[in-house]
Amino acid sequence: MARAAQAPTGPARDERIDAIVEALLAASPVVVTMHANADGDAAGSAVAMAAFLTEHGADARIASPTPFSESFSFLLPDPEMVLPAKSEEEAAWCRRAGLAVVVDTSDPRRIGRINSMIRGLPTVVVDHHPPGDRSIDGLALVDTGAAAAGELVFELIERAGGPWTEAIVRALYVAVLTDTGGFRFQNTTPDCLRTAARLVELGAEPEALYRAVYSRFRPRRFELLHEALATLTVHHGGRVAWMTVPKEAYDRVGATVDDLEGFVDVPRDVEGIEVAILFRTTSDSRIKVSLRALAPARVHGIARALGGGGHPQAAAAVVSGKLDKVVERVVEMVVAELPAVRG
Ligand SMILES: [Mn+2]
Structure with missing residues (x-):
């Protein structure tokens, strides 16, 4: 497989997306992972990806390098979507998996202990960080022009024809919302706003999700x-x-x-x-x-x-x-x- 690198553009990008969708829909079980101390984009992208794969009949679960953030656990359609950390179940899942999907990082160091657990598995990488000195081997959609990894996950799910379940729509909206600081930062591009607009059309509720993310602080x-x-x-x-x-x-x-x-x-x-x-x-x-x-x-x-x-x-x-x-x-x-x- 090709090393993770900047996504090609034009027809080559379309081909890459088709190849990734094909790989995603062919495998089961699948282990989805993201960078340590997952933020809203990493957590949302992982949840959306796992939910999407589940909808397509795969057994998909998340292996999180650090405990899944309490702040974003409301996105999980089922708490069992996240494998118990450092459990035999988690290890067995990774051994049985036919595919690993890494979201919101391409750097093997940022997935911590999960890196050795998915070594050797066919891997899909979906990321928007500038490529660093080391990258995870795999079929990669890396686009630094994307505001959030969630924007790229949206593109993949759209290519696959959905489905746009509530869990997927909410998780992707939160991914884009948080990585743009609530649509305030420079990465708030027309494309990212179009993605957000589509998610709202598909049922994402901006105020409820805003409050779930930003207005739930403990004293x-x-x-x-x-x-x-x-x-x-x-x-x-x-x-x-x-x-x-x-x-x-x-x-x-x-x-x-x-x-x-x-x-x-x-x-x-x-x-x-x-x-x-x-x-x-x-x-x-x-x-x-x-x-x-x-x-x-x-x-x-x-x-x-x-x-x-x-x-x-x-x-x-x-x-x-x-x-x-x-x-x-x-x-x-x-x-x-x-x-x-x-x-
Ligand atoms: Mn991100």
Whole structure:
């Protein structure tokens, strides 16, 4: 099989999509996976893919490298769609599978422990991240022009003629909604809005799904945000802003990663900002660095240099070191990479 690479265009793209649909509809059982710490796009794309395959008569289940996000479990039409993590059932499923489908990443490192479990299986990769130095072998639909992997899953299901069940429609709407930050970011293209429009025609309910994703925070999240806000720092003439999540407060309120949803939008929403950064201490005492940029500023190069990855305007890395030292180092890198001010 061809290595994952940028999707061809025109008739070659049509052929690739046909080949992928054919591969998807020929296999059972199928194991669907996505990147660790799945966001709305990874979770939504995986659920839609598994539901689509199930509708076509396949036994399809999700193997999630990290526990399936509580925030997106409402998308699961059946909680059993996700294989119990690190179980014999999960291992047996991967051994019996005739196909693996990887969504929202092409990087074998980002699917963590699942990578060795699907090694050797015929694989379909559906992704919209810029290809990195390593990619999962397989039949790939990788299109960095897509706002969300969910937009590409939509294209595949459309080519297969549906069906557009409630579970599929909701999951894909949430995929596109979340990866565009609620249709606010630069990746909110006409194509992505057309996909969203089609999903609404097919029954997706924008307000219900908006509330399910963005308006279901526990009070402890605001307690943590209150303390994090005290760390908000604006730097370099207002071009860079960052916030840190105090580990002591995180532990005290019993927060989980789900409680941090949207925190990076705080520095991102500072007027005139070009790069926003969120720093938090992970459970193994490393520092997770989330970077957001307003074009033309780009941050994926910095994330890569730190051992992470992502998109030009949204990227992340996990680095070792003391928080204040990591802040100093990353801010220095960001300032050095800022485009010159014109005019
Ligand atoms: Mn995505």
